[in-house]
């Protein structure tokens with residue numbers, strides 16, 4: 178019928194616009210490496226801030242003592258307590274609590290320019306606790322440190338959670354914008370703030386443009402809006418809404434819930450995407466319970482899964498291209514460089530999206546191998562560093578307090 182022909186046409190259009198053939202991914206990786214250079218060359222030289230973290234020593238394993246880490250994310254707040262026992266004994270004890278941040282605390286004002294360390298110190302004093310704040314660390318930098326503690330070959334870290342970001346180890350003399358003393362280690366951790374990356378090579382659709390226009394930060398964080406957990410579900414919702422309106426995907430009426438921004442969260446998308454039941458009952462249940470769309474046909478449910486697949490794969494493939502871009506910048510993207518074989522290289526990954534969205538994670542891995550080729554991919558490892566950001570923060574607090 179005309180309805181399904183229209184659905185098929187809109188799907189085909191989406192698929193074409195979201196396509197990420199490997200040639201395009203190479204262009205994205207190249208653009209990432211170029212922007213990295215530009216951001217290191219001068220302040221404001223690129224959309225990539227390439228922030229100097231002032232972390233020039235990563236954990237060695239020698240760290241000892243009792244440390245707490247507070248990890249404030251875009252969705253979750255984690256408190257971690259670790260007892261470090263030094264080189265031989267390592268992490269003696271590790272406990273953690275996680276709570277999702279109440280919506281009330283997610284919005285509203287803050288006094289921009291307040292010193293968070295001073296505020297935290299005051300709050301600790303109010304509670305009468307005998308504690309000192311020893312370091313304030315970005316989560317990607319923490320993940321890099323936590324990753325390095327467990328594996329000496331970690332050179333970069335990527336967070337794929339509510340938002341996305343990356344950090345990596347740069348040679349100090351490759352940072353022209355840095356005029357300070359060069360550290361003894363000769364290295365410096367750079368917080369890329371890669372969520373703000375953009376390039377004409379990114380496959381942006383009308384759905385993405387509309388999402389961006391209606392967002393709280395129009396024309397910012399374009400890379401993040403294509404790949405992170407905050408947005409994947411929202412892109413899916415926008416596509417479904419258009420298909421419901423223009424092709425009556427779910428029948429004659431359009432559920433008002435489908436019109437509500439961010440009504441469809443990425444974990445729900447993920448659950449529908451992973452539905453392996455023959456009648457796609459998870460998809461049916463989510464559409465009914467969360468979006469107020471009852472009695473969906475199997476055909477319509479299959480369309481929903483197809484859209485999940487298009488949107489998630491595009492995100493995962495672009496994330497892989499971003500990682501390839503970092504490795505290109507540091508000369509670790511091929512098995513052999515200048516006649517010498519490249520040492521084993523590890524990228525530490527953390528964040529709820531990477532951890533829980535299996536198809537996304539597997540697609541990222543496969544794309545990465547597709548881009549680098551089998552030979553290089555054998556020596557470059559992408560590794561889940563579970564709660565790396567929290568442990569890493571504790572480790573950096575430890576090494577920092579030892580040298581004071």
Ligand code: ADP
Nearest residue numbers: 250251252253338339406447528529530533534
């Ligand atoms: P934060 O971003 O607050 O640091 P996390 O790293 O735990 O927290 O990431 C939380 C995000 O991960 C959620 O906002 C969601 O987008 C994504 N996420 C969590 N669980 C899943 C899941 N099962 N499938 C897909 N994405 C998930």
Ligand code: MG
Nearest residue numbers: 250251316338
């Ligand atoms: Mg986090």
